[in-house]
Amino acid sequence: MKIEVVSKESIRPSSPSPSHLNTYSLSLLDQLCPPLYVPLLLYFTKQAQQNGTELNLDDKESSCRYRCDVLKKSLAETLTKYYPLAGRIKDDVSVECNDEGVDYIETRVVGREVSQVMELIDSVNIDVMEPFLPFEPYGESGSTFGLGLDLVSKALLKIQVNVFDCGGIIICAYIFHRIADGTTFVNFIKDWGATARGSDGGSGFKVQGKPRYELSSLFPPRALLGFNVNEMIETEKGILTKRFVFKATNIAKLKKKCIHAAKSAYVGSDNQQLPTRFEALTSLLWKCFMDVDHQSKARQQEDVAVLRDVHYGASFSINLRTRMSPPLPTNTFGNAVGLAIAQVSHNLYSNVDHADLVSKVKNAIAQIDSEHVRALQSTDALSNIEKMKPKLEKGTVLLHFTSRCRFPIYEAADFGWGKPTWASLSKLPTKNLVMFMDTSSGDGVEAYVSLKNEDMVDFERHQELLPFLA
DSSP states (O other), rough: OOEEEEEEEEEOOOOOGGGGGSEEEOOOOHHSOOEEEEEEEEEEEEOOOETTOOOOOTTTHHHHHHHOOOOOHHHHHHHHHHHGGSSEEEEEEEEEEEOEEEEEEEEEEOOHHHHHHHHHHHHOOOOGGGGSSSOTTTSSOOOOOOGGGGOOTOOOOOEEEETTSSSEEEEEEEETTOOOHHHHHHHHHHHHHHHHHHHOOOOSSSSSSSSSHHHHHHHHOOOOTTTOOTTTBBOOOOOEEEEEEEEEHHHHHHHHHHHHHHHHHSSSSSTTTOOOOOHHHHHHHHHHHHHHHHHHHHEEEEEEGGGSSSEEEEEEEEEEEEGGSOOTTTOOSSSEEEEEEEEEETTTTSSOHHHHHHHHHHHHHHHHHHHHHHHHTTTHHHHHHHHHHHHOOTTOOOEEEEEOOTOOOOHHHSSOOOOOOOEOOOOOOBSSSSEEEEESSSEEEEEEEEEEEOOOOOOOTTTTTTGGGG
16 A cells, blocks of 8 residues: 655635634633544545536546545635634633644555555554554654644644545544534534535534634633643553444443442342443443553552552543533534543452442533533632542542544535545544544444553453453
């Protein structure tokens, strides 16, 4: 397979941003997000139509050029509404909306078809996607580029369009997390797709008019001196991301297992509700992670007694739009996310059951309510955050979960030649991180798990995990 870079350029908004919008203020919620890029990869196999018009696939060069031109033109038009994405980070509290543009790369791929690349990801691992990405997520040796640090003059959105000789396309997009969350990212993709189609939107995740830029007034930015905004993010060399696919039937079995564990552990629990997909999968992956980490520590300690109890935490990114009173519109731009944390002690001599973990996850998420949001909006927001956070015991090992499930990505990413065959993530630049996405069928879940290499070896062979991957 040969991948040749055809062009590199900056795509600017098709119309200049008004002078009164030359500065975009970050909200406190933006400030609290980690400074890293978050990926979305869209796979389109060979298509025969563009907005219902037959394409001459005998002339692959012209049909691919046509689609790339549509992508570039519609991207520039969409950026007029999402003008902060075409700017640059100015300081800790603002973005300079200078229309410098987003990074845009086009490549030509020879020797493979999109479907073959998808098969490689299934049979090998997602590292095979590295040449298709607009930049190296882990950063170059000796740099902090992959984490998005020192972002002055660096684009906040990076896109690479990989055109295959078969007529297929893989679009890889990375957005800077400190300026936008998953909801905003999908809104942008949906508007980009609608603009490319020349329509006002499709079904599903419907954007309500232009993006609403009001989070900084609802959650004013603060001076973060001495406040650690990156405590959930751990980076180091030797991190591996692997994709685990859970079919709907196996998720149903896992839910029942959680209920069975609850009935065995608690008297009078016959009316125990089935956990959600997120709760069930979180409990499974968290338990496997704790087992692997504890065993790793035990191998490194001569005195196993010192490991009798190890403290573990699971953190969850929660969409605050629906938890505010009144709720915020879906098209509210930025990071409208909060963080829930569950904790448990784990040791080599006792078994943590799934039902207990599900209960802890439920309780942690339930704490993120309208009262919690009001505390984030107060003048004492930072001190309130410290008070609301569960006290983490010294040495607590954290695993962070975030989810794009139920986001209609497939419906949103229609640029005029149909929905993508598949949507995925790429490797993730931090350890101890799990991101969920729906499978293309919509009823299963893909979990992208990022761990240290040595931990991944044991994690992927965990005896409780394997039955649910069959």
